[in-house]
Amino acid sequence: MGMTSIKDKNQTISGHVAAFITILIWGTTFISTKVLLKTFTPIEILFIRFMIGYFALWCVCPRTLKLKEKKQEWLFAAAGLCGVTLYYLFENIALTYTLASNVGVIISIAPFFTVIFSCLFLKGERPEGRFFIGFLIALAGIFLISFGSESTLQLNPLGDVLAVIAAMIWAAYSTITKKISGLGYNTIQTTRRTFFYGLIFMIPSLVLMDFKIELAQFASMKNILNLLFLGFGASALCFVTWNFAVKILGSVKTSVYIYMVPVITAITSALILHEKLTWTTAAGIVLTLLGLFLSENRKMEKSPSPA
Secondary structure, eight states: HHHHHHHHHHHHHHHHHHHHHHHHHHHHHHHHHHTEEEEEEEHHHHHHHHHHHHHHHHHEEEEOOOOSSSGGGHHHHHIIIIIIOOOOOOOHHHHHHSHHHHHHHHHHTHHHHHHHHHHIIIOOOOOHHHHHHHHHHHHHHHHHHHEEEEOOOOOOHHHHHHHHHHHHHHHHHHHHHHHHHTOOHHHHHHHHHHHHHHHHHHHHHHHHHOOOOGGGGGGGHHHHHHHIIIIIIIHHHHHHHHHHHHHOHHHHHHHHHGGGHHHHHHHHHHHHHHOOHHHHHHHHHHHHHHHHHHHHHSOEEOOOOOO
């Protein structure tokens, strides 16, 4: 009994570490994307990073994933469509219509949608009131971080609505990932299968959205290194660690780590881009971390799972 308890505790710690590493890297990807957007279009960056990620996962685990049932293929197709293609497309399109700060705040409501989807489709995770209190405190903190340097809040209905849809899509992806984790397959293989479908669903967008790769775009070592960081780090590694965290902690607990993305972004902006860290931003960071702590350290009412 004692050994099982220690093993469970170690697994839980591993899940939290995996979620933190994921968010630490995802919170810094904006720097790489910012550099690459001078040479590449958003859809080009998206396609190249997931192609690199896909082949990286083949190198790490070159075994083919053999499914127990053919109908399970639909789960991987849905995960690829939601987590790779639609989420990033909606986020990128939202950024062309509204402020990046608006998108940052709105995307951070994904954990709220994850709770709703988990209750509807997983029937196992019902958070108490402190989750929602933590959610509101974190949202207030994220709002301060995002708009601390802005003079006024600008509402851009189309862009903001697209960002809300992106948050819902990511919540759907986390819920599907939890379903996939219950199938008992290797996390690297399942992530690779998800990437495959994401790339397939991306093909129509390549035709419609000015996808034109030229050799000159790879002339700069800075571009190559940033693409490798996004491909190996933000895609291959982070999607594996995220899916691993969902497998261990559940979709709701893992999604709460999304609150930390604006915190990491604010800190890396100050350290790398030498942007000013204002008192408003600092207060926002404290509130966000407090909200994260409240949402994470909650008792979950779990319905009995089938043996």
